[in-house]
Every structure is written in structure tokens, then in C-alpha cells.
């Protein structure tokens with residue numbers, strides 16, 4: 001593994017407890033906060049925010065295992081390495097902030113951050129996938 005991938009893996013693992021903290025917060029709101037249960041839209045989007053943050057952080061770690069195996073140039077390796085973690089920030093940001101108010105009836109403009117994150121995620125995984133397919137078989 002290259003130093004760039006190892007450093008990013010270390011940072012992602014250090015960030016993972018923030019997702020766990022989010023999970024603990026959701027759990028305590030489900031148990032103790034009737035106003036949280038009274039707004040199903042907010043509850044669904046906040047659950048999605050927590051879920052996407054966690055799953056995309058884990059996917060970012062998995063991707064790092066593969067990036068250094070590709071013959072991609074430095075620029076495209078940077079895209080393959082960083083776009084999944086960037087999506088792991090943009091998508092939850094939209095889910096959480098678009099219904100920040102307890103009585104939100106519809107998502108506000110922050111929801112576009114989720115769509116932007118989805119585009120960034122697609123670019124990241126497609127780059128990594130194409131990069132892996134570009135690699136010629138190893139001769140043993």
C-alpha cells in the first residue's frame with residue numbers, strides 16, 4: 001500500500017467513531033425524544049444520513065485496498081481514492097441539514113448536497129472499476 005492510501009486509511013478509521021457517535025445520538029433520540037418520532041420524514045432522512053456516512057466510510061476503506069493495484073495516473077488515482085470519502089461527507093450532510101428543523105415538512109436546498117454526493121460517488125467508483133479493468137494480467 002502506498003503512503004497516500006495508508007494515510008487516508010488512518011484518517012478514515014479515526015473518523016469512524018463520529019458515525020458511531022451519530023448512531024448513539026439517533027438511538028437516544030428514538031428512546032427519549034417524542035418530537036423526533038413525530039416527524040417521520042426527518043427520522044427517515046437522519047437514519048439515511050447515519051447509514052450512508054457509515055457505509056460509505058467503510059466502502060472508502062475497501063476502495064483503498066484496490067487503488068494502488070490500478071495503472072491509473074496520479075490524478076485519476078487521487079479521484080479513485082478521495083471521491084468516495086468526499087461522497088461520505090456530502091450525502092449525509094444533505095440528509096441531515098435538509099431537515100435540521102424538528103418541524104420540517106419537506107427537505108430544504110441542502111438536499112442537493114446529497115445528489116451532488118451521489119454524482120461524486122459514481123465518478124469515484126467508476127474510476128476505480130475502470131482502473132482495475134485496465135490492469136494487464138500479471139505474468140508469473
Ligand code: HEM
Pocket residue numbers: 016019020021022023024025026027030043047050051052054055058
Ligand atoms: C461504523 C459504525 C456504524 C455503521 C456502519 C452503521 C450503519 C447503520 C446503517 C446502515 C443503518 C440503517 C439501517 C436501516 O435503516 O435498516 C443504521 C441504523 C442505525 N444505527 Fe448505525 N451504524 C454504525 C454505528 C452505530 C452505533 C455505534 C449505534 C448506537 C450505539 C448505531 C445506532 C443505530 C440506530 C439506532 C439505527 C436506526 C435508526 C432509525 O431506525 O431511526 N449505529 N446504522
